[in-house]
Amino acid sequence: MRRATIRTQAKQELIDITPQVERAVREAGVQEGICTVFVPHTTAGITINENADPSVKEDLAALLERLVPPGLHYRHAEGNSPAHIKASLVGSSVQVPVSGGRLQLGTWQGIIFCEFDGPRSREVWISVHS
Numbered sequence: 001m002r003r004a005t006i007r008t009q010a011k012q013e014l015i016d017i018t019p020q021v022e023r024a025v026r027e028a029g030v031q032e033g034i035c036t037v038f039v040p041h042t043t044a045g046i047t048i049n050e051n052a053d054p055s056v057k058e059d060l061a062a063l064l065e066r067l068v069p070p071g072l073h074y075r076h077a078e079g080n081s082p083a084h085i086k087a088s089l090v091g092s093s094v095q096v097p098v099s100g101g102r103l104q105l106g107t108w109q110g111i112i113f114c115e116f117d118g119p120r121s122r123e124v125w126i127s128v129h130s
């Protein structure tokens with residue numbers, strides 16, 4: 001397993017980490033298999049979506065903000081309940097097929113790390129299984 005560090009710059013930020021995952025797959029040397037990308041945090045998540053047009057990430061971020069607004073009567077005393085809920089909505093892991101030693105993403109797909117309680121230093125754990 002490889003650990004990549006992601007330094008986020010904002011409270012909420014969606015970051016294309018496809019290049020880091022591709023590097024980890026190359027280093028793993030697995031030709032045919034599956035890559036699991038796991039986020040070991042409760043206020044961040046990961047998803048796959050379009051990386052060609054940055055406005056897709058902006059629309060997703062804006063919609064999540066409307067779905068889970070700050071200022072509701074959340075019970076969690078730490079004050080970051082919206083971040084926890086958004087993390088559950090997007091999920092903590094994705095899997096991508098590996099063939100010919102390369103990630104097999106669709107033409108427009110990218111792997112997007114989702115920060116919901118930044119800025120922070122975050123980890124992403126990348127495993128490649130044959």
Ligand code: ZN
Binds near residue numbers: 076078079080081084
């Ligand atoms: Zn919390």
